[in-house]
Amino acid sequence: xxxxxxxxxxxxxxxxxxxxxxxxxxxxxxxxxxxxxxxxxxxxxxxxxxxxxxxxxxxxxxxxxxxxxxxxxxxxxxxxxxxxxxxxxxxxxxxxxxxxxxxxxxxxxxxxxxxxxxxxxxxxxxxxxxxxxxxxxxxxxxxxxxxxxxxxxxxxxxxxxxxxxxxxxxxxxxxxxxxxxxxxxxxxxxxxxxxxxxxxxxxxxxxxxxxxxxxxxxxxxxxxxxxxxxxxxxxxxxxxxxxxxxxxxxxxxxxxxxxxxxxxxxxxxxxxxxxxxxxxxxxxxxxxxxxxxxxxxxxxxxxxxxxxxxxxxxxxxxxxxxxxxxxxxxxxxxxxxxxxxxxxxxxxxxxxxxxxxxxxxxxxxxxxxxxxxxxxxxxxxxxxxxxxxxxxxxxxxxxxxxxxxxxxxxxxxxxxxxxxxxxxxxxxxxxxxxxxxxxxxxxxxxxxxxxxxxxxxxxxxxxxxxxxxxxxxxxxxxxxxxxxxxxxxxxxxxxxxxxxxxxxxxxxxxxxxxxxxxxxxxxxxxxxxxxxxxxxxxxxxxxxxxxxxxxxxxxxxxxxxxxxxxxxxxxxxxxxxxxxxxxxxxxxxxxxxx
Amino acid sequence: xxxxxxxxxxxxxxxxxxxxxxxxxxxxxxxxxxxxxxxxxxxxxxxxxxxxxxxxxxxxxxxxxxxxxxxxxxxxxxxxxxxxxxxxxxxxxxxxxxxxxxxxxxxxxxxxxxxxxxxxxxxxxxxxxxxxxxxxxxxxxxxxxxxxxxxxxxxxxxxxxxxxxxxxxxxxxxxxxxxxxxxxxxxxxxxxxxxxxxxxxxxxxxxxxxxxxxxxxxxxxxxxxxxxxxxxxxxxxxxxxxxxxxxxxxxxxxxxxxxxxxxxxxxxxxxxxxxxxxxxxxxxxxxxxxxxxxxxxxxxxxxxxxxxxxxxxxxxxxxxxxxxxxxxxxxxxxxxxxxxxxxxxxxxxxxxxxxxxxxxxxxxxxxxxxxxxxxxx
Numbered sequence: 018x019x020x021x022x023x024x025x026x027x028x029x030x031x032x033x034x035x036x037x038x039x040x041x042x043x044x045x046x047x048x049x050x051x052x053x054x055x056x057x058x059x060x061x062x063x064x065x066x067x068x069x070x071x072x073x074x075x076x077x078x079x080x081x082x083x084x085x086x087x088x089x090x091x092x093x094x095x096x097x098x099x100x101x102x103x104x105x106x107x108x109x110x111x112x113x114x115x116x117x118x119x120x121x122x123x124x125x126x127x128x129x130x131x132x133x134x135x136x137x138x139x140x141x142x143x144x145x146x147x148x149x150x151x152x153x154x155x156x157x158x159x160x161x162x163x164x165x166x167x168x169x170x171x172x173x174x175x176x177x178x179x180x181x182x183x184x185x186x187x188x189x190x191x192x193x194x195x196x197x198x199x200x201x202x203x204x205x206x207x208x209x210x211x212x213x214x215x216x217x218x219x220x221x222x223x224x225x226x227x228x229x230x231x232x233x234x235x236x237x238x239x240x241x242x243x244x245x246x247x248x249x250x251x252x253x254x255x256x257x258x259x260x261x262x263x264x265x266x267x268x269x270x271x272x273x274x275x276x277x278x279x280x281x282x283x284x285x286x287x288x289x290x291x292x293x294x295x296x297x298x299x300x301x302x303x304x305x306x307x308x309x310x311x312x313x314x315x316x317x318x319x320x321x322x323x324x325x326x327x328x329x330x331x332x333x334x335x336x337x338x339x340x341x342x343x344x345x346x347x348x349x350x351x352x353x354x355x356x357x358x359x360x361x362x363x364x365x366x367x368x369x370x371x372x373x374x375x376x377x378x379x380x381x382x383x384x385x386x387x388x389x390x391x392x393x394x395x396x397x398x399x400x401x402x403x404x405x406x407x408x409x410x411x412x413x414x415x416x417x418x419x420x421x422x423x424x425x426x427x428x429x430x431x432x433x434x435x436x437x438x439x440x441x442x443x444x445x446x447x448x449x450x451x452x453x454x455x456x457x458x459x460x461x462x463x464x465x466x467x468x469x470x471x472x473x474x475x476x477x478x479x480x481x482x483x484x485x486x487x488x489x490x491x492x493x494x495x496x497x498x499x500x501x502x503x504x505x506x507x508x509x510x511x512x513x514x515x516x517x518x519x520x521x522x523x524x525x526x527x528x529x530x531x532x533x534x535x536x537x538x539x540x541x542x543x544x545x546x547x548x549x550x551x552x553x554x555x556x557x558x559x560x561x562x563x564x565x566x567x568x569x570x571x572x573x574x575x576x577x578x579x580x581x582x583x584x585x586x587x588x589x590x591x592x593x594x595x596x597x598x599x600x601x602x603x604x605x606x607x608x609x610x611x
Numbered sequence: 612x613x614x615x616x617x618x619x620x621x622x623x624x625x626x627x628x629x630x631x632x633x634x635x636x637x638x639x640x641x642x643x644x645x646x647x648x649x650x651x652x653x654x655x656x657x658x659x660x661x662x663x664x665x666x667x668x669x670x671x672x673x674x675x676x677x678x679x680x681x682x683x684x685x686x687x688x689x690x691x692x693x694x695x696x697x698x699x700x701x702x703x704x705x706x707x708x709x710x711x712x713x714x715x716x717x718x719x720x721x722x723x724x725x726x727x728x729x730x731x732x733x734x735x736x737x738x739x740x741x742x743x744x745x746x747x748x749x750x751x752x753x754x755x756x757x758x759x760x761x762x763x764x765x766x767x768x769x770x771x772x773x774x775x776x777x778x779x780x781x782x783x784x785x786x787x788x789x790x791x792x793x794x795x796x797x798x799x800x801x802x803x804x805x806x807x808x809x810x811x812x813x814x815x816x817x818x819x820x821x822x823x824x825x826x827x828x829x830x831x832x833x834x835x836x837x838x839x840x841x842x843x844x845x846x847x848x849x850x851x852x853x854x855x856x857x858x859x860x861x862x863x864x865x866x867x868x869x870x871x872x873x874x875x876x877x878x879x880x881x882x883x884x885x886x887x888x889x890x891x892x893x894x895x896x897x898x899x900x901x902x903x904x905x906x907x908x909x910x911x912x913x914x915x916x917x918x919x920x921x922x923x924x925x926x927x928x929x930x931x932x933x934x935x936x937x938x939x940x941x942x943x944x945x946x947x948x949x950x951x952x953x954x955x956x957x958x959x960x961x962x963x964x965x966x967x968x969x970x971x972x973x974x975x976x977x978x979x980x981x982x983x984x985x986x987x988x
Contacts, residue, residue, distance in 0.1 A: 099980045130980065134972045141971060202975040209978025210969075215873075347872045349838040349865035358969030 020456045020480060021058055027109035027453075028053040033074050033410075034434040040074075040410040043082040046090035047118050048105040050081035053453075057107060061460070062114035062453040063471055066526035066545050069509045071111030071443045073299040073407040074435055075391070075414060076384075079183060080296050081106035081113060088190025090118070092198045096136055099129040101462060103194075110442035112449050115469075117462040133202075140199040144366040151192035152378050158185050162386040167393040175394060176418040182387035183411070186296065189383040193375065201464060204368035204549070207359040214352050216344045219494055222548045224341055225363055226557050227334035228370040231377035232529045233558065235288040236536060237326050239310060242281055243317035249273040252318055260312030260514055285310070291381035293510045293530040298384040298391065299407050312514040313533045320518040324536045324559075333558050369554050376529035390418075398424035400432075408432040408439070446508055451479040451544065451568065467547040470526070470566030475545070478568030485572050487591075492567035493547055494587035496556030500540035503598065506576040510534075521582055523574050526565070527552040535559040540582030542570040542589050556584065564589050632675035632725055633732045636668055636816075647672050649752025649812030654951050661925045663918060664945040667739050668747070668816025669732050671783055673754055675725055676810050679787070683719045689791075689806070696800070702793075705800070709793040716788030721780060729783065729815075730776050736817065746774045746818040746885075748949070749782035751789055755809040766794050767811070771848060771892035772818055772885050779815060786813040818892075819935045819947050820885070823906045824849035825859060827919045829866075830929035830954055837929065839872065840864040840916050844906045848883035848892045849933050849949075856894055857881040860906045864916045871912055876905045911936060914946045922951055929954040 032052040041051045072080065090103035102118040120126055140147060162182070170178055204225075211221045246255060251267070251274055258266040267274040285304050293309055294300035303310045317324070341360065348356055391406035391414070398417060400406065405424075406414055409432065416422035458473060465471040470493060478484065478491075502521040507513065510530045516522060518537045526545040527534075535541070535555050539562075546552050546565035556563030562584030564570075570589065574580060577595030634647050634656075641660040645653030648670030655665045680686045692711050696704060721729070737745045751767030768789035770782040789795075790811045799806060825844030830837045843852055843859040851857040858877040865872055882897045907915070915934055922930050933950040940946070 099976075101980075126980075130976060133975065137972050137975065202979055203971045205979050206971050206974030206977070207969075210974050346870075347863075349836075349872060350867040350870075351838040355969050359971075359974075362969060362971065 022450055022453045022456060024053045024057045024062070024107075024109075024453050025055075027107075028055050028057060032108065033111075033438055035431045036074075036410070040078055040412060041082060043078075043087075043411075045082065045086040046094055047102045048086065048090070050078070050086045050106040051108070053107045053109055053114075058454045060116045060454050061457055062107060062116045063465065063469060063545075064449055064451050064453075064525075065106075065113045065115045066469070066524075066543075067295045067528055068113050068297060069446055069525050070294070070297075070299070070511065071439055071446065072108075072113060072297065073111075073404075073439060074410050075387075075407045076297050076299040077108055077111065077113065078410055079186065079298065079384075079387075081108070083183065083187040084190045084296055085115065087187060088194045091191055092194030093118075095195065096140075096198050096202070097129040097132055098198060098202075099126045099133060109449065109453070110445065111439050112442060112446065114453055116454070117460075117465055137199055137202060141203055141362060141366055144200070148196050148366075148371070151196060152375075155185075155189050155192060155378060155383075158188070159382070159386075162389075167389045168396075170393065172397070172420075175390065175397075176415060179387065179390045179394070179414065179418055182390050185386055186383050189379050190296075193379050196371070196375075200366050200368040200371055201467075201549075203366060204363055205467065207363050210355060210359055211344070214348055214356065216347070218548070220340045220344060222369065222495075222553065222557065223337050224344070224360060225337070225367050225369045226554070227330065227337045228367055229330070230370060230374035232373050232532050233326075233330075235291070235377070236533050238284055238288060239313055239533060240317055240324065240326065240536065242277075242284060243314045244323075245280060246277055246314060247318060249277055251277060255311075255315040255318050260308035260315065263311040263315065264307050281307075281310075281314075290385060291377070291530065292385065292388075293513075295376075295380045295528050295530075296384050298388050299404070300384075301388075302382065302385055309510070309513060313536075316514070316516065316518065316537050320537050329558065329560050332560060336557075369549060372549060373529060373532075373551065373554055380528070381530060394418055400424060401429060405429075405432050408435040447571065452476065456480065467549040470543070470545040470547040470550060470568075472547065472566055475566040475568035479544075481569065484569040487569065487573040489591070490542075490567045490570060490573050490589050492542070492564040492570070492587050492589070493553070494583075494585055495546070495548060495550070495553035495565040496541075496559075496561060496563035497585045498540075498560065498562035499581065499583045499585065500562045501579065501581045501592070502539040504542075504574045504576060504578045504580045504595075506571055506574060521580050523570050523580075525571060526550060527555070531555075535561050540564075540580075540584065542567060542574065542580070542582055544568055544570050632672055632678070632728045634670045634672050635732075636665065636670075639670070646754070647674070647812070648814065649673060649754050650952075651750055651752035651950055652812055652814040653752070655814070655816075655948075658922060658925070658948055658951060661921070663922060663925075664947050666748075666817040666819055666947055666949060667736060668814060669736065670752060671729060671813040671815065673810045673812045675728075676787055676812065679719075679721060679725060682722055685715060685719055688715055693806075700800070702797070705797050706793045709791050709796050712791040712796075713785075713788035716784050716791075717781075719784070721784070726780060729780060733776050733779055733815065736815065740817050744775045746772045746890075747779065747815050748818050749773050749779060749786060750814040750816070750950075751786040752812040752814045753790070753809060754811065766792055769850075771850065771883075772890060774890050778890070783813045783815070787811060816949070819937045819949070820939075821848045821935045822938045822940070823847070823911075824883075824933070824935045825852055825906075825915075826931060826933050827915050828929070828931045828954060829919050829923040831863075832931070832954065838866055840866055840919050842907070842912065842915055845877075845879045846882050846897065846901050846906060848885075849935065850883040850892060851881045851894050853933065857897070862907065862912055864912060866916075866920065869913055869916055871909060874905065874907075876903060878903055879906075907936075910942045911946070914944070918946055918948055922948070926953065 041049055085104045085106045093101055093103035100120050102120050104115050105118055107114045208221050212218050254266055254270050267278050289303040292300040292302050345353055392403050395403050395406050417424050460466055460471045502519050504523045505515050505520045507524045513534050516534055516538055519539045522534055522538045522541045526543045528551050532555050541552050541556055541561055541563040543552050543565045544567060550565055552563055552565050562582045564582055564584055564587050575595045578591050579593040579598050581590045581592055636656045636659050639647055639656050641657045644656035652670040659665045689712055692708050696708055749770040753767055768786045773779055773782045823844055823846055825842055828841045831839055831841050842862040845852055845857050845859045852859050857879050860877050861875040863872040879897050879902050881894050883892050883894050886893045919932055930951050931954050932948050935947045935949055
């Protein structure tokens with residue numbers, strides 16, 4: 018019998034101060050986004066780990082509307098996915114919950130199955146040109162925005178530019194999900210075939226690992242910068258300052274530090290147009306805020322045994338070849354033919370690789386032009402903060418940009434109130450239910466299982482009222498090996514600087530902006546995330562023992578606990594609670610989170 | 612350990628009727644073998660004729676059973692017991708009737724003529740095996756359709772390691788009686804089948820001194836995959852495996868190239884071994900040093916696979932077999948097949964497998980859009 022977690026507390030009709038339902042008036046295909054509404058308890062909702070900070074008014078409406086309710090539903094219609102019609106979104110406060118939209122009409126499902134039978138082979142045959150042309154289209158649009166000096170844009174043109182920025186994001190989501198769904202379908206079909214042929218499912222993820230991505234390339238370049246800083250004798254400067262102060266400190270230091278900063282800026286010009294979040298207009302890029310990349314350099318320097326990227330990559334490749342050879346040895350000749358063809362198809366259209374690589378081109382930067390437009394508008398209307406416009410809804414933003422509505426005291430106080438609302442809910446993140454509505458015993462949607470990690474075990478775990486008292490938790494054995502260390506519970510990648518070399522990262526889930534952390538942590542534990550999640554893929558690439566889909570790691574483990582992560586068996590054990598950990602074990606005084 | 616006849620049957624046998632009491636595996640006409648020697652023995656004769664290595668032996672025919680029942684008056688006494696059951700007897704009443712009839716079989720001696728024919732045949736078998744009082748397997752060999760054969764699998768008696776004519780005669784009578792076990796009786800009552808319609812033959816075959824034995828399937832018994840052979844094996848005789856008393860080693864072999872795909876060594880706790888004191892094969896604790904040892908080497912696996920493939924080809928449908936590797940088998944020798952049946956349990960794939968190419972659409976349908984979780988997750 019399905020458990021129902023009520024949504025009443027969130028479907029009160031109250032939302033951000035000054036919210037009107039028409040602020041969600043934007044095209045959608047199957048189901049529109051919005052705050053929770055009565056009746057939503059009939060569906061199954063999961064707290065979406067991508068936006069663990071919460072979302073501002075502009076960020077929440079544009080992502081949920083143009084991303085989930087346009088991008089996924091558009092892709093699910095055009096492939097189509099026979100029994101699935103994409104994802105829809107609801108808000109509990111500032112926090113986004115997702116839900117998969119099922120298609121239940123058997124005739125409709127059959128018709129859609131007929132269409133995917135034509136479209137999927139076509140996609141796979143032309144995968145490279147389809148993805149590359151989509152990527153190039155987006156890169157061209159990106160170049161267009163890079164070529165614009167936002168401070169010089171005529172006032173009349175600013176509303177147009179904002180509209181173009183929003184369309185860029187929306188178009189990116191069409192391309193994103195248009196490529197992701199068929200690749201995932203191909204991968205999971207291969208996955209199912211492998212499992213059916215008796216191949217250990219834990220091995221399947223390895224068959225496609227070891228391909229270099231733009232995200233890993235970024236990490237290597239950053240690591241090179243750390244080595245350059247060490248060579249230039251700048252380690253004391255990094256030791257003495259935090260990310261926020263480092264830029265000024267290095268500038269003051271002059272000499273070699275100035276040279277290093279020049280190199281750093283050159284790095285940022287290529288790799289720095291990335292926000293520490295997925296499609297969130299509310300989060301700055303590395304260029305806008307150097308804190309995170311400088312902190313990463315700092316922690317790379319703290320690592321006593323340097324991370325050997327080449328060796329990790331070579332290991333990942335060797336492990337891949339071994340896994341493939343072992344799997345083939347256990348197959349009949351007929352099965353080998355299926356396996357080899359499936360492997361070749363998936364090596365060509367490599368989903369795990371794409372799942373990391375595409376973030377460089379899409380997720381991490383696609384909201385930046387809109388953010389620049391918002392900041393420029395804030396300057397022009399003399400807003401109190403540069404990010405004030407992010408607390409407007411799209412129709413309000415447009416009116417302010419066109420001058421139809423002055424950015425007056427009313428709007429300013431509304432923005433203040435909304436900022437407080439955001440902060441209020443930001444602090445409540447840890448207590449947000451992981452799931453809401455009608456909770457099934459098992460989720461059948463492969464995306465929810467493989468990417469979000471909503472398997473029967475984790476669904477059971479999140480319903481355990483004693484989650485906080487658990488000292489042994491289980492999940493998906495995502496990346497092999499065992500590690501012990503002090504747990505650091507991170508709400509978002511804003512807190513990456515709290516990780517020390519050897520820390521055990523504990524979080525809801527990681528996304529590509531978390532990747533650099535894997536260069537220094539000893540182990541990773543996530544509430545969500547299946548075999549195809551970011552943490553699982555990166556954990557394997559970096560050789561970091563990783564357990565995902567525990568459901569409750571952030572509830573059961575406390576910051577400072579000494580834990581053991583067994584990424585081979587999928588078990589995490591709290592060895593010593595934070596209160597009982599000897600201070601020496603914690604190492605050099607960790608910063609208290611701000 | 613020879614299985615080829617020492618001497619071929621003497622020239623043209625005068626007239627061969629199905630009504631002869633004894634039918635030698637190497638003499639009976641293959642097309643009459645099942646009718647005359649029951650399914651189990653009949654198929655062994657068919658295998659022998661097709662060139663498969665089987666043990667030496669003979670069947671006490673269906674006809675011999677019928678004559679025994681008729682001439683000794685057993686028929687009438689059996690009918691009497693059965694008539695007493697009426698319609699819809701209780702389980703206890705069926706049990707009672709079963710015990711009574713089986714007792715009748717034990718108590719009723721064979722006619723001198725039949726006992727003489729059997730003694731003659733057993734002596735001939737001893738001669739062929741170059742042994743005195745050669746130990747034999749006495750196996751019930753029922754008649755009837757394959758489906759019935761399958762339903763009755765393992766229900767009728769088998770005696771392993773029977774030595775000396777007196778014991779052989781007794782074991783044959785017991786096998787006859789096992790046509791009336793409570794389970795068989797209840798089955799026939801439920802289906803309204805007369806025992807006269809499914810008479811029983813009994814096989815008397817040379818006991819191969821087993822180093823290792825097992826079963827083998829020409830199709831995966833669970834998944835129905837026809838691209839592989841599945842072998843389960845343990846030390847000693849196969850009874851412990853057939854009766855499910857031991858967790859056997861599990862081997863899968865690719866049919867196309869004979870490659871061993873997997874070999875799972877089991878912890879084997881029980882072994883069917885020959886107890887010389889009792890004069891029978893019995894189940895005892897496996898010696899510790901053998902329990903975790905891998906039973907088959909690659910050459911032996913290859914010989915088993917070759918036999919299974921040739922039997923499947925002979926019948927043109929998937930089969931399971933029981934096989935034995937004798938103590939004196941050498942590398943290169945065939946393994947000995949002691950039983951074969953058509954596979955009826957597996958939901959087998961079509962015989963001509965439709966090109967098993969990688970089909971992403973079909974796989975997506977099967978695994979993503981079927982509403983079922985992906986296997987292994």
